[in-house]
Amino acid sequence: MRRLLVSFTCGLLAVFAYSRVVSLQETHICLSSHSTPNFLVVSGGGAPSYNEIALEKNVLYFQRTLQFMGYNPKQVASIFFANGNDGQASVRYIDQQRRQQFKRPNIPYLQGATTLDNLERYFQQLAQQKSSKVSFLYFTGHGGKNIQDLDNNYFVLWNGQKLSVTQFSQMLDKMPSETPVVTMMAQCFSGSFANFIYEDGNPKHPVALQTRCGFFATIKSLPSVGCTPEVNEADYRDYSSSFFAGLSGRDRTGKTVSSADYNQDGRISYAEAHAFAKVDEKSNDLPISTSEAWLQNKVSPIQKKAILTQSISQILKTARPEQRYVINSLMKKFSLDKQEPALQVLGNIDNDKIPTNEQQAYLKRLNRELINIAVEKQIRTNGNQKDIAILDRLVKCESGSWKK
Incomplete structure (x- = not known):
């Protein structure tokens, strides 16, 4: 079996924002005090048949990473996953007898489903916050190729909904220009989302006034390593696992990794975590950042x-x-x-x-x-x-x- 079990072919979507708690209809956005980042995680497949347990474990690893770095996930993270809290057994996995099974999501502090309505509502609420703090977006789900236009690929939300580069960029266009956005996406064809630095996500348009940058598992024309229903995280090899290991200094099994503080300034930057992943990740991905x-x-x-x-x-x-x-x-x-x-x-x-x-x-x-x-x-x-x-x-x- 290939060791490239988890993709985030799949990809994770999180957003750091800063502010107070804001209510949503079926969920809520946790906007914390100005000194503490808030993380929005949007994750999961578009249906039970491709909502692999690896995606759920990715969210749990992300929460552990927050804790290791001194943050309380309950206080700072808003989490969306697949079907949310409706009770449906949507998570696909392989049991010890090698049989396919489905279970309910089991993610602490889960706010709701990964839907276009929830994302639009989140960004609308965020746009009302006159904050100059960074928003960090992190997605774990499946990505798709736009055959007609590779600069406008998409990632898949619950019930097979699609969010394209253009749609995502237009959501950000409505936000205050003083609110910087950083993304980390590891889905298939994710490099297309590097175009979100432009207005409407269109590389023929001017660069957006809002500061935006991001990190992606692979270039726009290639898939990333595949998501898996296997449960053993020790076998997971993917860009986001390596990125967060480099960023925090601890991998998803809890082991300490070599420091990614390559300029020795006492902190690990996103760019340094990205560099760590390029060497650490044992896959055929071609990681890329917006500047690259x-x-x-x-x-x-x-x-x-x-x-x-x-x-x-x-x-x-x-x-x-x-x-x-x-x-x-x-x-x-x-x-x-x-x-x-x-x-x-x-x-x-x-x-x-x-x-x-x-x-x-x-x-x-x-x-x-x-x-x-x-x-x-x-x-x-x-x-x-x-x-x-x-x-x-x-x-x-x-x-x-x-x-x-």
């Missing part, structure tokens, strides 16, 4: 090839600490020489040394990381102030953290 998606769109295939004629050591000169960690770690896996041109290094790897999809993904991550570093240097060197301002804004947003 933006950079990749700034360069043509021919320009990418030209960039890779430089030596890896030359490209590394302008890398941030978390980028340097990714490059050095991935190169070590394949015993690569930094002094050689990147294109030559990557092209000379014996295929016998990369027999698995996971190892091939590591090389693709290395390739993309080198491109990201080099394109950022080009943009800063070219001096286009508009582009530099957008890049600085994204990098600063991605450098935020949960640390109190």
Whole structure:
């Protein structure tokens, strides 16, 4: 059995907001005091047939992560999961006899179902809060590909409802521009949601006035590793598990992981957790952030090839600490020489040394990381102030953290 059991192909959706408690019709939004973040978790599959127990366990791990980092989930987290509290046995799992079973959701402090109405109501209420505090959105469910437009993919809510990039962005467009939003999504084709940095989620439109950034399990054209009805969390290998392990310093089984504080400033940023996941996650995912998606769109295939004629050591000169960690770690896996041109290094790897999809993904991550570093240097060197301002804004947003 593959070890890539949990996807968040599935993905998690949480939002940090700050404020007082606000009532909803079937649920409520917990908006806490200004000094404590509030987390909205929107999770689960669209129907019992694909509402795997891994999704429920993802929410429970998220709650444990909050506790480990000093937050009380009951006080700071609003949680939506699948069918909510209606009593339906909607969670699919495999029992010890290898039989498919269904059970009711068992998540502490569950407020309601994952529906479009609940999300719209939440953001409407949030828009009324004149807060300048960060909102962090985290989704765990299933994602779908928009064949006509990969820039407008969607994730699936309960009863098969869909929330597209455009719909999500338009919800945020109604919020105060002074309320920054950070997302962490790990569903299939999740990279499409990097477009939420634009008005209406349309890359042809201007960048939104509201500061937005996010982290995604994979690029817009690819699925992520699959959700699973298996119950053993020790076998789960997915982007969000690695991201939260890097962010908190503890994995989903409770074990301590190596510190992701790569710049040694005493806190773990989202960007550092993202870097940790690129090395830690044993899957064929290609994790990407908003700034990385933006950079990749700034360069043509021919320009990418030209960039890779430089030596890896030359490209590394302008890398941030978390980028340097990714490059050095991935190169070590394949015993690569930094002094050689990147294109030559990557092209000379014996295929016998990369027999698995996971190892091939590591090389693709290395390739993309080198491109990201080099394109950022080009943009800063070219001096286009508009582009530099957008890049600085994204990098600063991605450098935020949960640390109190």
